[in-house]
Amino acid sequence: MSGLTTLEEPRALRATMFRAEALTAGEGPSISDSEYRSRQQRLLEGLEDEDLLLVVGNPESVRSNDVRYPYRNSSNLLYLCGWHEEHSLLACRKVDGKWSVELFVQPNDIVKEIWEGRRPGLDGAETSWPIDKAHSIEDLDSVLGEMLSSCTRVLVKTGLDKKVDKLVMQALESKGRARQLSGEGPITIEDPSARIAELRLRKSPAEIEMMKYACKVSAQAHIEAMEKAEDGIGEWQLQAIIEGFFQWNGQTWAYPSIVGCGDNATILHYHANDKACRKEEVVLIDAGSEYCGYAADITRSWPIGGRFTEAQKEIYQVVLDAQKAAIDACIVGAPYDAPHHAARRHLAQGLIDLGISEQSLEDALSMGGDLGKWYMHNTGHWIGMDVHDVGVYRPDGEPRLLEEGMVLTVEPGLYFAAWREDVEVPERWAGIGIRIEDDVLVSSNGPVILSADCPKEIEELENIIGTSK
Ligand code: GLY
Ligand code: MN
Ligand code: MN
Numbered sequence: 001m002s003g004l005t006t007l008e009e010p011r012a013l014r015a016t017m018f019r020a021e022a023l024t025a026g027e028g029p030s031i032s033d034s035e036y037r038s039r040q041q042r043l044l045e046g047l048e049d050e051d052l053l054l055v056v057g058n059p060e061s062v063r064s065n066d067v068r069y070p071y072r073n074s075s076n077l078l079y080l081c082g083w084h085e086e087h088s089l090l091a092c093r094k095v096d097g098k099w100s101v102e103l104f105v106q107p108n109d110i111v112k113e114i115w116e117g118r119r120p121g122l123d124g125a126e127t128s129w130p131i132d133k134a135h136s137i138e139d140l141d142s143v144l145g146e147m148l149s150s151c152t153r154v155l156v157k158t159g160l161d162k163k164v165d166k167l168v169m170q171a172l173e174s175k176g177r178a179r180q181l182s183g184e185g186p187i188t189i190e191d192p193s194a195r196i197a198e199l200r201l202r203k204s205p206a207e208i209e210m211m212k213y214a215c216k217v218s219a220q221a222h223i224e225a226m227e228k229a230e231d232g233i234g235e236w237q238l239q240a241i242i243e244g245f246f247q248w249n250g251q252t253w254a255y256p257s258i259v260g261c262g263d264n265a266t267i268l269h270y271h272a273n274d275k276a277c278r279k280e281e282v283v284l285i286d287a288g289s290e291y292c293g294y295a296a297d298i299t300r301s302w303p304i305g306g307r308f309t310e311a312q313k314e315i316y317q318v319v320l321d322a323q324k325a326a327i328d329a330c331i332v333g334a335p336y337d338a339p340h341h342a343a344r345r346h347l348a349q350g351l352i353d354l355g356i357s358e359q360s361l362e363d364a365l366s367m368g369g370d371l372g373k374w375y376m377h378n379t380g381h382w383i384g385m386d387v388h389d390v391g392v393y394r395p396d397g398e399p400r401l402l403e404e405g406m407v408l409t410v411e412p413g414l415y416f417a418a419w420r421e422d423v424e425v426p427e428r429w430a431g432i433g434i435r436i437e438d439d440v441l442v443s444s445n446g447p448v449i450l451s452a453d454c455p456k457e458i459e460e461l462e463n464i465i466g467t468s469k
Pocket of ligand 1: 255286287297387411437
């Protein structure tokens with residue numbers, strides 16, 4: 001990590017949450033400049049000569065007064081050039097017949113850098129990021145104004161940055177007026193998000209390595225929590241073990257961890273994490289890290305005391321079998337919702353076999369059938385740079401067929417909330433919530449479980465829990 005602090009080495013200033021080499025001492029995977037260039041090329045080759053593509057960076061968020069939340073740039077901007085700093089905008093336009101990828105960034109500023117940290121600045125951005133030209137974000141009005149004056153279509157998602165919206169609207173208006181004189185314009189606006197989403201939906205080999213690395217650290221974090229579990233441990237303490245492990249390994253959480261014990265495990269997006277766990281309870285932990293912009297999303301459910309009760313085991317095994325059947329359905333050419341249908345059939349059959357449902361399989365699966373009382377969510381979602389990643393599930397209204405390189409989660413569950421009054425909760429299973437979630441790559445060799453390092457068989461779990469308290 002030496003040499004990370006001199007401005008003479010702008011490449012080293014990539015050392016942030018989004019530059020892999022610093023966080024892993026060069027051992028972790030990373031995205032090469034040539035891959036960024038190929039992403040840009042694939043996007044730009046679908047555009048017209050007089051288009052201007054704008055990708056707006058995320059705004060900063062205030063936590064309290066002058067304290068801000070840790071900054072994370074927009075996934076689209078990260079995807080196209082890896083730029084991680086606040087106050088940025090990517091602009092792509094044709095200059096002399098060639099696409100030029102230009103980035104607005106914060107300029108070097110000695111006072112700001114003394115207080116807040118070093119900036120690559122314009123020179124650093126041009127030298128060390130896969131772009132053709134850098135501009136100061138302070139010159140946005142004039143430089144973007146000039147870019148807008150010479151294009152006929154702007155591809156931009158509006159509503160993200162008031163200043164950018166204003167400049168685009170001004171250009172639209174003045175071009176509209178000029179039309180009377182010259183017959184030229186006006187500018188049209190298109191949201192480029194769907195084009196970028198199509199690219200992001202299919203992961204490259206390098207992206208898969210990034211996701212595997214996030215899954216590896218996340219799986220180990222779950223194991224650490226299992227090992228340290230004991231009667232009375234707080235949900236927040238399990239959260240701290242897991243998120244501390246992420247941070248120790250140069251990663252951050254991809255979404256706030258869900259740690260729910262007993263009845264809290266039946267709340268799908270529980271986040272209070274403030275109850276002490278009892279040894280006879282099952283805890284559900286849904287936690288995944290983010291590595292240089294790539295997410296993992298893993299859920300495991302296991303008994304704090306290290307032994308499932310018979311009733312907990314019954315539900316666990318039904319969910320586990322359903323999850324395995326759903327993973328088997330993640331194959332090239334299958335509709336994206338095939339895993340969901342496979343999981344639902346197994347869960348419904350499990351409820352019938354346990355006597356929780358007295359309906360026929362078809363009735364239990366039907367709208368308003370018994371399965372819906374205990375399983376209320378979908379079985380998965382795309383995952384990538386966003387934990388709930390981009391990509392249309394039903395283009396033209398038809399389910400998308402899975403392709404090599406797509407990655408989705410598989411996460412069936414059953415939830416018997418003791419506190420529910422809208423249904424009759426079967427007493428034997430009241431207070432049990434089980435979800436099992438893995439991240440699965442669709443490949444021509446069949447499904448690949450990226451999070452396979454995280455144990456999920458009953459015996460494996462029972463052999464790990466509480467071994468290092
Ligand atoms: N971690 C949120 C989800 O599984 O979708
Ligand atoms: Mn998920
Ligand atoms: Mn999850």
